[in-house]
Every structure is written in C-alpha cells, then in structure tokens.
Amino acid sequence: MNRVWNFSAGPAALPPAVLERAQRELLDWNGSGASVMEQSHRGKRFIAMAEQAEADLRALMDIPADYAVLFLQGGATQHFAQIPMNLAGPGDSADYIVSGHWSAKAVSEAGPYLHVNVAASSVADDYLMLPARDNWQLDPNAAYVHYTPNETIHGVEFHEVPEVGAVPLVADLSSNILSEPLDVNRFGLIYAGAQKNIGPSGLVVMIIRRDLLQRAGRPMAKIFRYAEHAAAGSMLNTPNTWGWYLSGLTFQWLLGQGGLEAMAKLNHAKADALYQAIDGSGGYYRNPIDLAARSRMNVRFELHDTALDAAFLQETEAAGLLALKGHKALGGMRASLYNAVPLAAVEALVEFMRDFARRHG
Structure with a gap:
C-alpha cells in the first residue's frame, strides 16, 4: 500500500x-x-x-x-x-x-x-x-x-x-x-x-x-x-x-504531539515554507491574498500561465501529491495544511514546484 x-x-x-x-x-x-x-x-x-x-x-x-x-x-x-x-x-x-x-x-x-x-x-x-x-x-x-x-x-x-x-x-x-x-x-x-x-x-x-x-x-x-x-x-x-x-x-x-502550542509551531513552519516557495519563485507562482490575511491552513496559489494548470495537476497526482486543484469557483491551486499534514509533505510539494518550474519554465 x-x-x-x-x-x-x-x-x-x-x-x-x-x-x-x-x-x-x-x-x-x-x-x-x-x-x-x-x-x-x-x-x-x-x-x-x-x-x-x-x-x-x-x-x-x-x-x-x-x-x-x-x-x-x-x-x-x-x-x-x-x-x-x-x-x-x-x-x-x-x-x-x-x-x-x-x-x-x-x-x-x-x-x-x-x-x-x-x-x-x-x-x-x-x-x-x-x-x-x-x-x-x-x-x-x-x-x-x-x-x-x-x-x-x-x-x-x-x-x-x-x-x-x-x-x-x-x-x-x-x-x-x-x-x-x-x-x-x-x-x-x-x-x-x-x-x-x-x-x-x-x-x-x-x-x-x-x-x-x-x-x-x-x-x-x-x-x-x-x-x-x-x-x-x-x-x-x-x-x-x-x-x-x-x-x-x-x-x-x-x-x-505536545498539544496546541506544538501544533502551532509546526503549522507556522509548514505555511512559511510554502509561502516562501511561492514568493521566491520569481513570479512563476503567486498568491493573491493580502499578506496580513494569508491563511496557514489553506494556501492558494496560481501558476503564471493557466495553460500549465492541467499538467501541474496531472504531474502532482502522479508524484503522490493529492488534491491540489483549487476550488471550482476560483481555479488555480490550493494546498490545505491541516494538523495531520506533516512538514515532509510540504517539503515534497515545494521540491516538486521548483522542479516543475525548471522543466516547464
């Protein structure tokens, strides 16, 4: 399995x-x-x-x-x-x-x-x-x-x-x-x-x-x-x-796991890692939300070219990264980083995003 x-x-x-x-x-x-x-x-x-x-x-x-x-x-x-x-x-x-x-x-x-x-x-x-x-x-x-x-x-x-x-x-x-x-x-x-x-x-x-x-x-x-x-x-x-x-x-x-203080520390680390990857992509990926209002739990992001969305979703699923398609009302991508999502999952997503940008840049 x-x-x-x-x-x-x-x-x-x-x-x-x-x-x-x-x-x-x-x-x-x-x-x-x-x-x-x-x-x-x-x-x-x-x-x-x-x-x-x-x-x-x-x-x-x-x-x-x-x-x-x-x-x-x-x-x-x-x-x-x-x-x-x-x-x-x-x-x-x-x-x-x-x-x-x-x-x-x-x-x-x-x-x-x-x-x-x-x-x-x-x-x-x-x-x-x-x-x-x-x-x-x-x-x-x-x-x-x-x-x-x-x-x-x-x-x-x-x-x-x-x-x-x-x-x-x-x-x-x-x-x-x-x-x-x-x-x-x-x-x-x-x-x-x-x-x-x-x-x-x-x-x-x-x-x-x-x-x-x-x-x-x-x-x-x-x-x-x-x-x-x-x-x-x-x-x-x-x-x-x-x-x-x-x-x-x-x-x-x-x-x-150490209670909610430990979870808060982990959740901030996960969100920070993903937002840093988005913001540091040179515009390849973007998050449209006001900085002061960004969610730690549900991270929206868009590719610089929507024509790449289908390839991104197909390749993420093949790579074992599930359910990244954004809500139908908004399109784009969404990564939900709830408590049960480990930091390793976010690290895998960030690495995939960097690799995808290199291959499809």
Missing part, C-alpha cells in the same frame, strides 16, 4: 497513527469482540470513551467549566441555520462579518430566522483581504456576532480574535480549530465540522457558554435545541459513534 501526501481541503488527511489504531481496533474494540460502530451508544464502554474524548478536548483547548461541549451530527452548514434558531428570538438581529464563501453562506442560511446585519464585508475586494476592523458597523444590541476565522475556499484567516464588546462572539472554526492555542473565554459559541482538523465528516464539535443555552430562541423541535443536546450529553438521538471515536483518537494524538 502506498500512502500519498494528502492536501485535500476536506474531508482531509487524518494522522496515520490514528488510522492505524482504528484499523487494529476495527473488529475488536476495547476487548468487546465487536467494532465501536456496533456498540450501543448508551453502553458503558462507549460512554467512557465519549467522556474521555470530551476531557481530552477540554485539556487541549483549556475549556472552562462554564462551557458545554457537544458532539453533534451533521456538518457546520446545518448550524448556519441552527445557531440563529437557538441564540435569537423573533425580531432579533445578529451581526455577520463576511470574509469569504462560508461566511457569506452563513448569512444566507441565517436569513430566514432573524434580521442579518452584514456589519462588514470584503466582497468588493474579491475576498483577497479581511474587512478592516475600523469599518465594522456592530450593533451593541445584536444577539451575537458571527465570523469565520479561516475561509477554506478563499484562503484568508483572522490572526487575532476580534474584540466585539459584550455581545457573544460566534465562530465557525471548522478549518482551523486545534491548529493553535485559543482563548475560549473570548467566545460565546465555537463550532466546527470535524472533517478538517478533528476526524471524519458527519460530526460537528460545538463549545458553547452555558448561559447561552438558556436563551429562549424560538419554538422548535427538541432535536434542534442545543440545550436539549447538552442535557442529554450529546445523546438526545443516536450520535455519530464512529466519528466521535475517531475524533477522540485524534485528541489523544494531539496531546501526544
């Missing part, structure tokens, strides 16, 4: 050590004689695993006791709608910061449930930079402020947590959660689709300040209410047991 260097934007690379352990335990998990996918989610073994996964995530992120941790089914897009349902009542408004595709989609999905105030947007700049903080038009009476710290498609990232006063800050951290230390106290609610830095698709991890669970929201079925999921320990209905298990293994792997 030949493993490739996987630069997929999501579902993305998982740590080989996590996959190997899951492989070993697939038929006989925890001495049970059955896989984790065949276990009752209300059985002692699974509950112990779930509690350990939450404890490990709390240790990694230093999550305070006044925050609940939820392991929910679905994807982050579902919560673009579910968050306003839970945090805002009829007639309420919320502020949204639009910095790319996913924050714009969050606006469209929230629209049926509350008044959306687009407090700032960089759409006029083609999302090549972040909305200047001095220009944000925030409402002190907003139910919350929503932003996307890292835009997977457009390749921009907030490198500081914005100050928004007393209004709860809500963050879609799908593509950069666990990539560096984060002060959870700065947020009212954090949510993340698992399929980039946590585990397989089909699971959402949510960290929510407990007082926000008490908001009346609007009339809705119990299955949509976060307070009900918190009260049931994320087992209001049958959870994604496989996703929860693999995420727990990833948390253990991260702790074994």
